[in-house]
Amino acid sequence: MKYLNNNEFCFIKKILSLPSKSDKNLVLGPGDDCAQLNQWLISTDISVENTHFNLQWGSIEDAIYKCVLSNLSDLNAMGAKAEWALLGICLNKSWGVQEQEKIVSAFQGVLKKHQVGILGGDTVSGDIASFQLTVFGRTPDGDKALLRSGAQPGENLYVTGELGASKAGLWALEHGVADKYPQLVRKHLLPEPPLALGPILHKHQVGACIDLSDGLSSEMTHIALQSGVKIEVDADKIPLAQGLEAFSKKNKLSALNLALHGGEEYQLLFTSKLPESLLILYLQVFKVTFIGRITKGEGVFLNTGDKGLIKVQPKVWSNL
Amino acid sequence: MKYLNNNEFCFIKKILSLPSKSDKNLVLGPGDDCAQLNQWLISTDISVENTHFNLQWGSIEDAIYKCVLSNLSDLNAMGAKAEWALLGICLNKSWGVQEQEKIVSAFQGVLKKHQVGILGGDTVSGDIASFQLTVFGRTPDGDKALLRSGAQPGENLYVTGELGASKAGLWALEHGVADKYPQLVRKHLLPEPPLALGPILHKHQVGACIDLSDGLSSEMTHIALQSGVKIEVDADKIPLAQGLEAFSKKNKLSALNLALHGGEEYQLLFTSKLPESLLILYLQVFKVTFIGRITKGEGVFLNTGDKGLIKVQPKVWSNL
Incomplete structure (x- = not known):
């Protein structure tokens, strides 16, 4: 973890200013903690092994907890409560059944606690693990979010x-x-x-x-x-x-x-x-x-x- | 790439059967090519370096093209056309400005061609690269999808x-x-x-x-x-x-x-x-x-x- 340099800052600005279009369903595009499509506030966060979490320092359960909570925090910042999540799980290919079980129960625990349901997801494996979550929430009255x-x-x-x-x-x-x-x-x-x-x-x-x-x-x-x-x-x-x-x-x-x-x-x-x-x-x-x-x-x-x-x-x- | 064994199959089944709940907004939960929240068909796909793409075999642009197209294919399978996308980009930490520019123009090209707008996203870096896309689309009449x-x-x-x-x-x-x-x-x-x-x-x-x-x-x-x-x-x-x-x-x-x-x-x-x-x-x-x-x-x-x-x-x- 480090501070962004100008080049990286420009990359993020560029990537998020890619094809936009007018659509009455789009209440809010990129640039805030979440986007808003109809009443749904939507945010996505990636957590990568050795970058965001290090299994020498904390457990798989800790990594999943933090990944979910940081994503729920984006909804919180806009005045919304999370209701649904899409998962993107990349298993470290050296992991076995034990780690898979930890992942299932960690997601189960934290999502259930916050009353978030699973919409679906994708599961793959790679040289290192990562977790990406996309969360969907609404403000109390389904109205415009805090900006x-x-x-x-x-x-x-x-x-x-x-x-x-x-x-x-x-x-x-x-x-x-x-x-x-x-x-x-x-x-x-x-x-x-x-x-x-x-x-x-x-x-x-x-x-x-x-x-x-x-x-x-x-x-x-x-x-x-x-x-x-x-x-x-x-x-x-x-x-x-x-x-x-x-x-x-x-x-x-x-x-x-x-x-x-x-x-x-x-x-x-x-x-x-x-x-x-x-x-x-x-x-x-x-x-x-x-x-x-x-x-x-x-x-x-x-x-x-x-x-x-x-x-x-x-x-x-x-x-x- | 390989064929799933039973253990892996169980993991996917388990992870997608995590906390569910009743909600009149949820038209379709996990188990098909997409989920459906109100009129929005939603799908997510991860593409990981050395697992889904190999830069010895194809370019970064190829990897992004395939990642986007495979995701649009999930919407297509349910009779829907993609309208919006959320990006999750993990840069390989050895990459520089040149690769960043390739990524911007590759996403720009393929998303513009298919009239897909960017809702937002997350950009990080790690030991290997990955691209995760979440796409949102609707059927021609906004009605139930093909199952x-x-x-x-x-x-x-x-x-x-x-x-x-x-x-x-x-x-x-x-x-x-x-x-x-x-x-x-x-x-x-x-x-x-x-x-x-x-x-x-x-x-x-x-x-x-x-x-x-x-x-x-x-x-x-x-x-x-x-x-x-x-x-x-x-x-x-x-x-x-x-x-x-x-x-x-x-x-x-x-x-x-x-x-x-x-x-x-x-x-x-x-x-x-x-x-x-x-x-x-x-x-x-x-x-x-x-x-x-x-x-x-x-x-x-x-x-x-x-x-x-x-x-x-x-x-x-x-x-x-």
Whole structure:
């Protein structure tokens, strides 16, 4: 996992701008967390052995859990709940019956828990394993989804959960010190997106909403660009994961940078004018934190207090 | 590519029978060439480097062409035309800008040609490349699709095109004699499903319909099992690909076995009571051949003429 360079970024932009066409059934094309065809919000995610998961670090069940949850998180970001899934399973050709059984029961467990049914799929084998999921969900009223482009000046910026743990956990795995930081590693291997919150935010018609798969700096930039607004985020308000500061100090890393640029968090970042009296419930249940303001203008700026406003450069965290 | 063993067959059955649920939006679940959610027929196919395509044998463009066409073939088999696609692209991490540009233009070319728009997708990288496509299509009237279970006693069995070339071409590639059989190899690398025919058959309300991705013996067995009928196929009627008999003689293989059990043909196999006067048009345009009869009973039998009826054992050709 690494940060995208320009060449890779251009490739993704090009590939997703391929043949488009007008169709009354297409409510939303590429460019957000999901596409929308009629009432169906649709998202697809690939998880590749040695890139997204490493069986030295976690089990097949962990890999499937994370693949499914990261995909459900895309629906959550648009205010939708997953209902159906299509599977694409590539078995590692060295695997046998035991691994096949693990795969069946892992998909069974996580999909059943989230009330997602199987539409169908394809199963093949190859030199390495991969799992690709395509999920279908709907917003509570089947209406338009929450978009990255929905932010307006005057709104506040909120984030759920605590940040930085996933990237810290990955660092610990890569540097052979995973046993010292089990909680951070667990956050990397088994993320817990706030899946109940997306549909609630949709009902309350918040502004923009996105999930933190590519890191806070990158996702704030998406909202700022696609909404045509300026974002000012307060450095001291960004909620750092438990144990992150001690980990950072010990390993000479910056806790703020881990929280700002680390990906695969799957928390929600949203903008809203919701009154605090309504938010108090979410503050408790989903650990919603106020981290900044939406204003007129463009760009993302970090308010550091003593050093003033610093422009934030997005670092798109990717497996490309 | 090889034939499925029992263990693998059970795995596929198990994985596709995972969490199901009742939903008025689900018109058709797993078990046919596509699933159907509302009016949308949906299918997904994975193509993995060194399993489904080999860049020693064909180009990246060839691999993408085949991946897309095999997926469109699934919609064709149910009488639908593709309208939208979701991409899942795993780049080989050793690839650079040149390969990325090939991928963009290959998807652009084949999707534009077939008037398929891009809904979105995911792009990652890994030790080997893979392409996964999920396609969305509709039947001409948005109504129920052609199914494997639609065959009825009294109908005839028809197949399009000529069979056996794909497996023969693969054999030639695997045995280093590809240069001697360019036409057979081309049929393996660049299949040509009769994509206009599926929606036409849907309008004429034929019985069962399926595409020949797993081989004729296997697909006939699917129709017989799922329709609860017996199929009698005439050995001398099965249309052999041009050059197949000479190839088989030279390499000590059975042309009939290649046509009967070879996969990745993507021709259509369908049952119908259509009068010959109507079929005459299809006979010419899509090379439709009468190959057998549907009767009461069960199982698939090969009518060999002098040796009588022989039970056909399905050989499921698979990349698992």
